[in-house]
Amino acid sequence: MLKLNKISKADNKVIPNIIMGLKDAFPIMLGYFSVAMAFGLLVKSADLYLKDAVLFSTVVFAGASQFMVLNMLINGISVLSIVTATFLVNFRHFIMSASLSSRLHKPHKWQIPFIAFGVTDETFSVVMAREGSLSPIYVMAVSFFSYISWGSGTIAGFLLGTVIPEALGDSLGMGLYVLFMSLLVPEIKKAPKILWVALTAGVLNSVLRYVPLIGSSWSLVLGVLLSALLFTFIFPKGVDVSNE
């Protein structure tokens, strides 16, 4: 995928960036469609309506929190708790937006709200695997196609129910972790120190979630921040040669 990055980083041509975005979004689309189907199905089994499912997926657009909230709704948890938990679970996007912002190539004012809306674990990871500065159009395209897939998967899941065999659905959902792995490994091959950055964050995330008051949403945020901070001092020369 990365090898085909022939479009110059400063190039803001619309069509090539959209095509590149579609291509890069493709694995996300497959994974999102099946995970969103599971979500649509769950909404239905919670006796809610199709429009509720669509509202969640198109207005919030944040997978993990949608599943969590659905569970909370079923258990009759208060609105305040639901909103607080959502904030905590999705706060990691704050860090991703900051990192993304430092790589964006001269975004227009009107593009910022759209780029912000589209920041997810998957879209962020995919666009940041590109080298150099990023065309806002490209970033928006990756998010747009992922968003469409998330929305349509939700509707399909609600309407079709269990048409996709569970094993295939799980496998496609697993595909999102496969995607993360296939973005990470080539970077490690280029610069082995990246392994330590990723591993440290992963281990911290695994350990910190068992610390009282931290839990799994803060553990991810803390793991990422602490690892990045630590390696800013351990490897002060950086790893990404293309990132001027």
Add this chain to the structure above:
Amino acid sequence: MYQMNNILIIVLLMALVTYIPRLLPLVFVKADKLPEKFKLFLSYIPFAVLGALIIPDGLTGIPDSLWISVTVLAVAALVSWYKNNVILAFVLSVAAAWGLQSLF
């Protein structure tokens, strides 16, 4: 159970607390005005994010089967090491995931 307008209010509040953290850094962090040290820190974020997304949750990506999940991730890692091709890694790993689940 829940009224439609309840759901609407919940969705809107969720959207608000999700969107604001996504938006603020893009409004206030400007690529050309950052100290080098902070840029370096931000450049490590994507790798740390990938690590923290894979470990530990990816290890249970296939619900209730640690070994299949780990095998699938290993397939993905191996394929990506030799061929830098996300689609290929995706297809082979998902096929492995499906095959292993069907067999065991």
